[in-house]
Amino acid sequence: YGNVRSSSQQALSLAYSTTDGHFRMAMVNQFSNLHIITMEPSQSNNTPSLTFKGSGNAYTSINNTEGTWMCYDSANNRFLVSARNNQSNDDRGTYYYFSTATSNGAITNHATGHFYNVYSVNYTRCEYNPQDQCAVIIFHYTGGLGVKQLDLNSDGTVTVVGGANTVYSQHNTGANKFAHLAYDAVGKKIILGRRSASSNNHMQVGKVITSGSSPSVTDIITLHTLEVNSAIA
Numbered sequence: 001y002g003n004v005r006s007s008s009q010q011a012l013s014l015a016y017s018t019t020d021g022h023f024r025m026a027m028v029n030q031f032s033n034l035h036i037i038t039m040e041p042s043q044s045n046n047t048p049s050l051t052f053k054g055s056g057n058a059y060t061s062i063n064n065t066e067g068t069w070m071c072y073d074s075a076n077n078r079f080l081v082s083a084r085n086n087q088s089n090d091d092r093g094t095y096y097y098f099s100t101a102t103s104n105g106a107i108t109n110h111a112t113g114h115f116y117n118v119y120s121v122n123y124t125r126c127e128y129n130p131q132d133q134c135a136v137i138i139f140h141y142t143g144g145l146g147v148k149q150l151d152l153n154s155d156g157t158v159t160v161v162g163g164a165n166t167v168y169s170q171h172n173t174g175a176n177k178f179a180h181l182a183y184d185a186v187g188k189k190i191i192l193g194r195r196s197a198s199s200n201n202h203m204q205v206g207k208v209i210t211s212g213s214s215p216s217v218t219d220i221i222t223l224h225t226l227e228v229n230s231a232i233a
Helices: 226-231
Strands: 011-017 022-028 033-043 047-059 065-073 080-085 092-100 107-116 121-129 134-141 144-152 158-161 179-183 191-197 203-210 216-224
Touching: 011 065, 022 065, 022 080, 033 065, 033 080, 033 092, 033 158, 047 092, 047 107, 065 134, 080 107, 080 121, 080 134, 092 121, 092 134, 092 144, 107 134, 107 144, 107 158, 121 179, 134 179
Parallel strands: 065 121
Antiparallel strands: 011 022, 022 033, 033 047, 065 080, 080 092, 092 107, 121 134, 134 144, 144 158, 179 191, 191 203, 203 216
């Protein structure tokens, strides 16, 4: 289905739709396009298989874009990819919002734009919160970690929520090890796991509050205080 661009770090991401039962894989390919592959899993006689349904370019000529991460919008059966965009050699934080047909992988692009319009983003993570019908993006940039909320609207538009006050300090060393997100279906909140901003050896978790005009990370606790940096390295 094509080759990944060899110079791009974290150029692959995968998400599954519980609405249509298909996987989507996003990849920055050797032609510097954001290529989306649609696949259907099945099982026969206890043997799993994967059927290639189709693929296409969601966006083209995006240069050495990397730090890609994809999440699934369960309210609208769409997908959001966050990335460090290098289309114009500017490394801005960018989102791509799209859907694909399960019959042939045809892509419908709904929206794209910058969630952080500054030339300094390194890595990104995104996760969807079905409770508030929005996505959260965390991103490492030269000043630390940023948190943005993206309201994913039913008409296919995206509204970026949050500003400079959502940015908090983080060690710049080992930027690709900075944090991870996951949705907690019981608490109906997105959970953030990260290396502590004050110590490489502390591992912390907190929850991301997305209902409102600006996202925030609250209730941060330290889980472990010994050699976390070595573990994630």
